[in-house]
Amino acid sequence: MLLALAWKNIWRNKKRSLIVVIAITFGLWGGLLSGAIMMGMGESMIKSAISRDLAHIQIHKMHYNRDKLITNYIPNSKEILSQLNQSGEVKAVSPRTLIYGMAASPESSFGIRIVGIDPQKAKQVTDIHEKIVKGGYFESDRKNQCVIGQKLAKRLNLKIRSKVILSFEGLEEDIKYLACRVTGIYDTESSQFDETNLYVRQSDLLRILESEAIYHEIAILLNSTRLIDPFRDQLKADYNSLQIQSWNELAPDLEFLSVTMQNFTYLFVAIILFALLFGITNTMLMSVVDRIRELGVLIAIGMKKFKVFIMILLETIFLSLTGGILGIIIGGLSIVYFNFAGINLTAFAASLEGFGASAILYPFLPTVMYIIMTIMIIVAANLAAILPAWKAMHLQPSEAIRTY
Amino acid sequence: MALIEIQHLDKIYNSSAVAVHALNDVTLNVEKKEFTAIVGPSGSGKTTMLNILGGLDKPSSGFIKIEGTDIFKLKSSELIDYRLNHIGFVFQAYNLIPVFTARENVEFIMLLQGVSKKEREKQAMALLDSVGLADRSNSRPNQLSGGQQQRVAVARSLASHPDFVLADEPTANLDSESAGDLLDLMETLNESHNMTFIFSTHDDRVIKRARRIITLQDGAVKSDVMN
């Protein structure tokens, strides 16, 4: 009956309660949606980074990251590759020959990373072949083709069929040259990546190096993201002389970013709730003042003070939760809708690419965040209720009822 | 033993610039089954008297014993419980919870007492029947006339099975016909339920209906007569 009373009481001044409910609804809706967009952006950055280059797990020679020398290749790559190819958990493997060198066009030159790949294998691990904007992705069998990023093409003023001279240190500290022809230009979400990564066929590189197969990096894509950590640990145990890292260890900033986005969302909603708190408190104070006589009568006829306190508390919680749940439902629905349809931010594509996120975002919020938000609303409602409930509870019945 | 024993009751309000002596050495007893009016002009101390009798306000000095209990020696939460279980209240206005129906208003006080739902419903209907409003049990206060609202308030005041009912100017907002009806009802309940009523009024037609008339003037008892 006390619950019913509290619920009925909040609808006595419909206009006033509706204003608060609408304010909470829209405040939360905005907070949730923008939070979900930030989360979606973080997720997009991670997904793009994984499918652009990182894959799930990478293998290097120990300390390769410190000295990216051509001689620091993985010593026992054959053995590893055959083990990986037999594993049921592995979806695809792409061994890469990495060489740091210079790319020169008639106009200019630029420091780059030459990535020697087997295009068929690389296609299964990364999606560069889907990002081709001009030409193709190693479509013919002609020797000495290269696929470069849009940004590098601009920098060196290269077009399809342009010639590029690659120069780099060979295995015997000698300088090697590879003249190749641009057959494809790609454009990923990250302009920084596009500027420095140049793809050639492994076979072309090895011929110049006069070497048998050497690999500096093995990128592994697993059948499911859940397998990443256990599989990495297994590899670590099997090859303790190699460096085995999962994507989040390779790019800790990306993982940090996704956690940051989550914290931002909480902070955002907390700030919105904090602002709403004053509105709720004010509304409830007005409602208590409007009912001084009635509350006085209730205390006079024998309603205990703590029950009066609880009643006002319940009213505040009901009021806040009505708006809160509406906000979460509308927010959740629009997140689901946009997650399905995508938010097209092509207008801001240039600045998003600076971050490495794609122009179409798919906002989302983990379920646990909805639960935590609901708890945050209830906490805010309790805070908002304290002052009005305190005031109601300390009414002096003889004064409150007096009709002079 | 008297139902209510009042000894040397004084009430001085210091809130304004000049101290107001609202009650001045009031000493009297109220017996069970009395039908007593406290009368006097506006400002004579009637409301102050009833508020103190009902434990809503504290006297400056003196004491009140209800069936031997000195109610101002109770802790404030005990006093609220005492009011709930021993005293019925009818005020001049704003008696009822506007969002509740007549029946729910009567039930509410039994809810505070912890009476079971079934029992509450049964008793509430019986009480509404005894005040002649059984057919309006599902009406909200704003769907009832002023007189009907006061009758619901009387039904509610009886719902907690109090020792006595205090009514501060219960007819002040009513037309004379409704006022007469309310007095009829209170009289009937006084006779059939042996319920003690103490009510204040400054309306001559209401005063005539009382069996004992206590007249206050400037906070002091000017006369105390049987009618």
Ligand SMILES: Nc1ncnc2c1ncn2[C@@H]1O[C@H](COP(=O)(O)OP(=O)(O)O)[C@@H](O)[C@H]1O
């Ligand atoms: N809270 C208060 N503060 C100061 N004076 C008060 C207060 N309540 C009542 N009084 C004064 O006490 C006197 C008695 O008031 P009251 O009991 O309301 O009289 P009545 O009900 O007979 O009209 C009046 O002079 C009134 O102004």
Ligand SMILES: [Mg+2]
């Ligand atoms: Mg009065």
